[in-house]
Amino acid sequence: MVYYIRFLKTPRTQIVKPGLVSVSTxxxxxxxxxxxxxxxxxxxxAQLIDGTDINTKSNVLQxxxxxxxxxxxxxxxxxxxxxxxxxISKVVLAIGPKTSxxxxxxxxxxxxxxxxxxxxxxxPFSIAQNAPAEKLIERRFILQDTRLRIWEExxxxxxxxxxxxxxxxxxxxxxxxxxxGECSMPRLQSRLRTKGKLQVIELGSGCGVVGIALAQILSxxxxxxxxxxxxxxxxxxxxxxxxxxxxxRFKVLDWEEELDADILQEPIDLVLVSDCTYNADSLPALxxxxxxxxxxxxxAVVLVSLKRRHESEAVFFDLMRQSALVVMEEAxxxxxxxxxxxxxxxxxxxxxxxSSQSN
Ligand SMILES: C[S@@+](CC[C@H](N)C(=O)[O-])C[C@H]1O[C@@H](n2cnc3c(N)ncnc32)[C@H](O)[C@@H]1O
Numbered sequence: 001m002v003y004y005i006r007f008l009k010t011p012r013t014q015i016v017k018p019g020l021v022s023v024s025t026x027x028x029x030x031x032x033x034x035x036x037x038x039x040x041x042x043x044x045x046a047q048l049i050d051g052t053d054i055n056t057k058s059n060v061l062q063x064x065x066x067x068x069x070x071x072x073x074x075x076x077x078x079x080x081x082x083x084x085x086x087x088i089s090k091v092v093l094a095i096g097p098k099t100s101x102x103x104x105x106x107x108x109x110x111x112x113x114x115x116x117x118x119x120x121x122x123x124p125f126s127i128a129q130n131a132p133a134e135k136l137i138e139r140r141f142i143l144q145d146t147r148l149r150i151w152e153e154x155x156x157x158x159x160x161x162x163x164x165x166x167x168x169x170x171x172x173x174x175x176x177x178x179x180x181g182e183c184s185m186p187r188l189q190s191r192l193r194t195k196g197k198l199q200v201i202e203l204g205s206g207c208g209v210v211g212i213a214l215a216q217i218l219s220x221x222x223x224x225x226x227x228x229x230x231x232x233x234x235x236x237x238x239x240x241x242x243x244x245x246x247x248x249r250f251k252v253l254d255w256e257e258e259l260d261a262d263i264l265q266e267p268i269d270l271v272l273v274s275d276c277t278y279n280a281d282s283l284p285a286l287x288x289x290x291x292x293x294x295x296x297x298x299x300a301v302v303l304v305s306l307k308r309r310h311e312s313e314a315v316f317f318d319l320m321r322q323s324a325l326v327v328m329e330e331a332x333x334x335x336x337x338x339x340x341x342x343x344x345x346x347x348x349x350x351x352x353x354x355s356s357q358s359n
Contacts, residue, residue, distance in 0.1 A: 003029045003038040003117050004029065005029055005044075005137070007120070011125060012132040012133065014130060020081045020082070023079045023080055028075070032161070041070050043098040044066045045063060045095070046063070046064050046065075047060045047093070051088075065098060105119070108167060111175075111182055114336055121138040136153060146217060153234060163274065167209075169347070185331055187328050192270070196220070198221035201226060201272070202225050202273070207231065210272050211248065211272060221246040222246060222247045225239075225250045255288070267297045270301055271303070276306075286316075295352075301349050301351045302350040304347070304348045306348075307345050325351070326350060330349070333345045
């Protein structure tokens with residue numbers, strides 16, 4: 001399993017004297033679930049970046065090295081004093097594993113390049129006031145042909161951060177489109193290489209990382225990201241940040257409710273489901289929603305990406321079978337884990353069982 005830099009206290013500046021500031025923050029490095037701290041020593045690099053126009057340039061004002069030690073639950077980071085020019089009103093603090101690369105972007109272009117620790121960027125914060133940055137953390141990824149930026153919230157909200165299965169799904173989608181890497185799913189490939197417009201819907205999309213990545217990788221799809229209303233703000237932020245590609249939109253879709261007619265208007269080609277099987281109580285509603293979508297679009301295929309955390313998740317497969325949604329393809333994708341170990345993420349392509357349809 002990969003580990004994520006998290007802000008326990010978002011960064012803030014302290015003015016030492018005019019034009020000279022220090023920046024401090026408190027971080028942790030945990031799993032997606034937040035249930036384990038990284039138990040391995042890692043050298044971290046912190047970059048203080050001019051945040052006045054972070055979208056167009058990345059001017060590093062100061063870099064410092066810190067050591068995360070196995071057994072620790074948090075690390076205090078303090079940079080400076082740093083001289084800051086009068087034109088700079090905001091700064092951004094980025095923290096990630098020290099690598100040979102000058103940027104701290106996380107490389108998802110190839111499964112072998114994925115680092116154990118996923119870097120994070122703060123929201124821009126003022127150097128004039130001693131106010132902390134917003135409670136957000138941005139992840140920046142290198143994909144095969146594009147770069148992806150996604151905001152998460154700090155804190156432990158399940159929906160408003162990125163999960164491991166999402167990272168594996170993105171790598172798998174790229175590998176499948178480009179016939180590269182370890183994830184080969186021919187049926188998914190032929191669907192992704194469809195000539196016309198590909199209608200995609202993602203269920204439980206959280207921050208939207210998988211659907212937005214696909215929309216950036218392909219130029220011919222229309223992606224509807226769906227989740228509970230609680231992701232509205234973070235999703236709006238991420239949709240605004242996303243690079244040009246295919247069209248994207250967000251709709252509230254609660255698996256416990258009837259589907260909106262708007263969702264069923266156009267035939268769906270691909271349904272994305274990443275890390276949504278962790279809660280056995282919600283599985284009947286999830287499968288009912290998948291069943292309803294595939295009934296209205298019988299040619300649709302469903303890509304499910306999951307990391308098994310407990311045995312109760314097996315119920316998902318029973319429920320899918322009962323709904324005549326059968327596994328057409330499967331693959332295992334690995335992400336790094338501490339001490340050079342590997343973590344398994346399972347990928348499945350489900351489709352409607354045609355023989356049960358004709359019965
Ligand atoms: C573990 S998160 C995965 C988020 C994202 N797919 C990812 O992999 O990063 C599970 C998602 O399922 C969503 N979810 C849970 N119950 C739901 C329901 N009844 N209807 C719609 N979405 C739901 C949560 O809000 C959350 O965003």
